[in-house]
Amino acid sequence: MESLSFFGIWGHAFVRFWPVWLALLMVFVLGRLLRRHLGLFGRLFDSRIGSIGLGLVLFWVFTAIFAETVAPFDPLAQFAELKRALPGAVDSGSGQAFLFGGDNLGRDLFSRMVHGSRFVLLIAPAATLIAYLVGISLGLPAAWYGGRVDDVLMFIANLVLAFPVILLFYLLVTPGIRETAIPNVMAGTFFLFPPGFMLLLFYTRYAPRPLVFWPLALLVLVVGGWLYAGLVFDADPLGLVHLQPNELNIFAAVVAASSPGIFRIVRGLALDIKTRDYVAAGQTRNESPWYLMLWEILPNARGPLIVDACLRIGYTTILLGTLGFFGLGLSPESPDWGSMIDQNRSFLRIVPTIVLPQTIALALLVLGLNLLADGLREESLKD
Amino acid sequence: MLMFILRRMGIMFLTMLVLTFIVFTMVNLEPNLKKLALEQNNTRMSQQDVEVWLEQEGYRRPLLVRYGEWLGKAVTGDFGDSTRFRMPVNEFLPERIGYTGRLMFWVMITMVPVALAVGILAGMREGSRLDRSLSFFSILTSATPEYVSGIIFTVIFASWLGWLKGVTNVENVTFENFALPVMTMAFYGVGYIARMTRASMAEAMTSQYIRTARLKGLSFPAIVIRHALRNALIAPFTVIMLQFPWLLTGVVISEKLFNYKGFGWSLVEAADNNDIDLLLAISLVSVALVIVTQLISDVGYALLNPRIRVR
Numbered sequence: 008m009e010s011l012s013f014f015g016i017w018g019h020a021f022v023r024f025w026p027v028w029l030a031l032l033m034v035f036v037l038g039r040l041l042r043r044h045l046g047l048f049g050r051l052f053d054s055r056i057g058s059i060g061l062g063l064v065l066f067w068v069f070t071a072i073f074a075e076t077v078a079p080f081d082p083l084a085q086f087a088e089l090k091r092a093l094p095g096a097v098d099s100g101s102g103q104a105f106l107f108g109g110d111n112l113g114r115d116l117f118s119r120m121v122h123g124s125r126f127v128l129l130i131a132p133a134a135t136l137i138a139y140l141v142g143i144s145l146g147l148p149a150a151w152y153g154g155r156v157d158d159v160l161m162f163i164a165n166l167v168l169a170f171p172v173i174l175l176f177y178l179l180v181t182p183g184i185r186e187t188a189i190p191n192v193m194a195g196t197f198f199l200f201p202p203g204f205m206l207l208l209f210y211t212r213y214a215p216r217p218l219v220f221w222p223l224a225l226l227v228l229v230v231g232g233w234l235y236a237g238l239v240f241d242a243d244p245l246g247l248v249h250l251q252p253n254e255l256n257i258f259a260a261v262v263a264a265s266s267p268g269i270f271r272i273v274r275g276l277a278l279d280i281k282t283r284d285y286v287a288a289g290q291t292r293n294e295s296p297w298y299l300m301l302w303e304i305l306p307n308a309r310g311p312l313i314v315d316a317c318l319r320i321g322y323t324t325i326l327l328g329t330l331g332f333f334g335l336g337l338s339p340e341s342p343d344w345g346s347m348i349d350q351n352r353s354f355l356r357i358v359p360t361i362v363l364p365q366t367i368a369l370a371l372l373v374l375g376l377n378l379l380a381d382g383l384r385e386e387s388l389k390d
Numbered sequence: 391m392l393m394f395i396l397r398r399m400g401i402m403f404l405t406m407l408v409l410t411f412i413v414f415t416m417v418n419l420e421p422n423l424k425k426l427a428l429e430q431n432n433t434r435m436s437q438q439d440v441e442v443w444l445e446q447e448g449y450r451r452p453l454l455v456r457y458g459e460w461l462g463k464a465v466t467g468d469f470g471d472s473t474r475f476r477m478p479v480n481e482f483l484p485e486r487i488g489y490t491g492r493l494m495f496w497v498m499i500t501m502v503p504v505a506l507a508v509g510i511l512a513g514m515r516e517g518s519r520l521d522r523s524l525s526f527f528s529i530l531t532s533a534t535p536e537y538v539s540g541i542i543f544t545v546i547f548a549s550w551l552g553w554l555k556g557v558t559n560v561e562n563v564t565f566e567n568f569a570l571p572v573m574t575m576a577f578y579g580v581g582y583i584a585r586m587t588r589a590s591m592a593e594a595m596t597s598q599y600i601r602t603a604r605l606k607g608l609s610f611p612a613i614v615i616r617h618a619l620r621n622a623l624i625a626p627f628t629v630i631m632l633q634f635p636w637l638l639t640g641v642v643i644s645e646k647l648f649n650y651k652g653f654g655w656s657l658v659e660a661a662d663n664n665d666i667d668l669l670l671a672i673s674l675v676s677v678a679l680v681i682v683t684q685l686i687s688d689v690g691y692a693l694l695n696p697r698i699r700v701r
Contacts, residue, residue, distance in 0.1 A: 056526070166405055169680045173642045173654075174673055177661035178413065183421030325535045332537045332643065333658070348537055352647075355541070355556070359549040366538045374533040381529060 011095035011104050020106050020117065026073040031065055047313075050386045057382020063375025067368075071124040078118035079103045082342040086113040091358050107364040110351055119342040120364040126343040127372065130254070131323040134261040135316060140200045141262065142269025144207075147300040149270070150277035157274075164267035172264055172326070173333070179260040180336035185252050193259040195239045197266075202231030211298040257336045261326055265319060272315055276308040283307075310387040314380050321376035328369050344369045391692075395685065402681040406674060410464075413673045414457050417666045423449055426664040430473055460670065469674075470667030474659055479671045483656065487675065490641055490652035492563070493571060497637065501576035501583070502630060508580065509587025509626065514614050516592040525588065532581030536643040540574035558650045571644045578640060583629055590625040594618045624694045631687035638676055 011019065035052075042049030051057040070077055079101075086098055092109035106117040149157045167175075184190060205227045213220035237248025238255070250258065280286065281304060289299045331337050331345020339346070347365040354361050416422070426449075427440045435443075444450055463470065469479040512524035534542075547570065548556040555567040594600065595618055603613045642654035649655075653672070660668040 162401070162405075165401075166408060169405055169677050170409060170673075171638050171642075171657075171676045171680075173639050174413075174657060174661065174669075174676065177657075178416040181421075183419065183425060184416075186421045187419055189419075321533065328535060328537065329639070329643065333646070345537070348541060352541060355544060355549060359545045362541045362545065366541050370534050370538045373535075374530060377529045377533045381525075 009097040009099070010093065011097065011106075013095075016095045016104070016106050019104060023077050023079065023106070023117075024070070026076050027066060027069040030069040030073075031062065034065060035062070047383065047386060050389075051379075051382050054382045054385055056378050057386060060375050060378025060380070060382050063371055064379055067124045067372045067375070068128060070121055071128040074121050074125055078115075078121040079106075080115040080118040082114065082119045082122040083340055084114065086115075089113045089115075091354055091361060093358065094360055108358065108360055110347070110361060111354055116347075116351075116361070116364050119347060120344070120368050122342045123344045123347060123365060123368065124372070126341065127324050127327055127369075130258060130261070130327060131320050134258055135265065135320045135323050137197055137201065137258075138262045138266040138319075139269055139312075139316060140204045141197055141266040143273050143305065144200050144204050145266075146270045146273030147277050147304065148296075150274045151281060151296055151300055151304075160270065161274075164270045167263065167267040168271075173329070175264055176260055176326075176330060176333070176335055179263070180253075180256050180330060185256055190252070190256040190259050191239060193263060194255050197259060197262045198235050198239055202227050202235070205231070207297060208301050211295060211301055253336045253338065257327070257330060260336075261323055264326065265323060269315070269319070272311070273308070276311060277304050280304045280307050314384045314387070317376050317380035317383060321373040321380075324369065324373050324376070391689075395689065398681075398685050398688075402678070402685075405681060406677055407461075409673060409677050410461075410670055411457060413670055414460065414666075415453065417664055417669055418449070418453055418456075422664045426473065426666070429663050460667075464670075464674075469671040472660070472665050472668040474663040474665040474668065479667050482668070483653075483671055483675070486651070486653045486656045489650070490645070490654060493575070493641065493644075493650065493652060494637060496568070496572045497575045497579070498630075500572060501579045504576070505580045505583035506587055506623070506626065508584040510591055510614070510619065510622070512584070513588035513591025513622070514595060514618065516595065521588075524584070528581035528584040528588070530581070531577050531579075532585070534578060536574050536578055536640050537647060539577045540570065540644060540647045543570055543573055543577075556648065558648045571648045571650055574647070575637065575640045575644050579637065583626055586629040587622065587626045591618060591622040594622040597621075624691065627694060628687045628691050631683050631690065638679065 035058075038045065038049065038052050042052045051061055080098075080103065086100075086105075086109065089096055089098060089105055089109040090113040091111055092105050092113075094106065094108040095104055096108065097104045105115045107120065108116050110116055110119070145160055149160045178184075179189070179193075206224060209220055209223045209227070213223065233243065233245070234248055237243030238250055241249060241252075243249065277300070281299075285307075286299055286303050289303050294303075327343065328345035328348070331341075331343050331347070332349045334346065334349055337343055337346050339350075344365040348362060348369075351361045351365070423444055424440055427443050428435055431439070431443060448456070460470065467480070469483070471477065472479050472482050475482050508524050508528060512521045512528075515521060531539075544556045547554040553566075554569050556570060558567040558571055600613060600617055603617050608616075638654070641652070642657055644650065645652050645654035646658055653675070656668065657672050659665070660672060
């Protein structure tokens, strides 16, 4: 069988990523030129750690966007003669090479790795965002009112945190659970938070100005209701928004696992910020508690929260990989990195390279997010 | 102090009660009971036989009654029988916990000194080249979950170099087959402890008493060892204690990865086969571990740092 040399493999891989390099180049050139106007994001380009992190994260973001162009093969297509092929083996039919080799069913590992970025980069940031809205909506009142509300919410948060993550996933993400209403009830509860949060946000600020408030509220209700119907009940009238039942299940479980941690961080920050003078000034102006929480405390907590969000997206990526590794909730042929690690590791003895693309891909994305968080922290401390 | 510990113990029992009830409800959901029936008999059993078997074994009685029964027995120390391993949980689980305890012990023995050394070296001269490279190393390790580092280590040390073995065995632990799981777990944890140590070391180095020591003309090593270290190690102590529960996820992954039949492996087996009594006992043990380590870290922190007062 024909095969590419070591340099041939990397040369070809480099060329395949051309749309990604182009996009990265554009972001970095534009970012450097405009960095004075971009605030915190612009200052990232001054920090070496931050730029490396941003580069790694954007690399995978663009790979996910251009996956169809980058990947030479269909991630699910099987080629019988290329089972467990070594890196660089050439498919005689198309003349294209399996750059990183083939898996046990003769699927191209390179294409699967490229397509795997889509699943992670879709679920991880979205789940983190929802978890953040849940954590913020509960953490702020817990810190503000204290007392009984705080005790109850803290108890629930600690309860979830005391639960081993793996056990939680084993109980929550199974085909059996999907026969019951539990994932839908959980997702239904969590997805109530984003529209609720937005409504509260606009209401506290614009309530005296009905001409501004009502259009905004209507917009939130329409968009929120549309997404809600599509995501939770899979009943989107336009047929655009759609989640597989197993994806909804994973989504709900990941949000449930990460929102208590966010709740505790938000609560801690809010406890500190609520003693500041500008909050007291707001109180003497007779502002409502929710206005103070959402428009005075929250914006002033953004620094640590942005850094934590980066770390948490990385942690969610690890969690999604763990789910795949334990074969929970994902279909066996899905090209996500965790399932690929689990399926290929038994052939490690025969072809050691068979496990490397997906493991290194996952590690690079998480490393990028952690470096980005570190860069952001460094730059925001300079204020 | 005593009141503080007593109150925490009360919360701990409440947490355990609520959590076991949640686990109990989840494992007794209809699909899970069916799975159990099929696993216990044969997988091609008819719908009717499943129903008969569930009725016969008493799984059809009200949930609360059965939870009460389990609780009543658990309080006296009887955790029921494992359906997967066909023996009492009390016989099965302690042995497995022992195996995992051995793994955890060696992980701590390797992880803690390395992490403290990395953190102290990085934090004593903040912003130096050494600090930068060590900080990068810590970020790198905390970005590599066990299933990534474990596999990369196996490829390097077992497949290519052939020094170590990729599969371990609980009965016969040797350096060759035990080094990989220990390395894998320690690697992920090092970064976090090292970063905490670095932060608290860097903070200690900027304090007044260090400046005084420097003005007295003490040498740099003497300043670091005699003055900075003592105060800088309080924060990492808490972090190290809080690592124990967090190591639990790592234990499950490494034990599955290297086929080490300890506590984590039992969790996977119990969950896969819906082994009700075993799962309940496992959740009790893990929750107790989390809460007890939290308590120890709080109390220890207060003892180490006289400025902290617990209420």
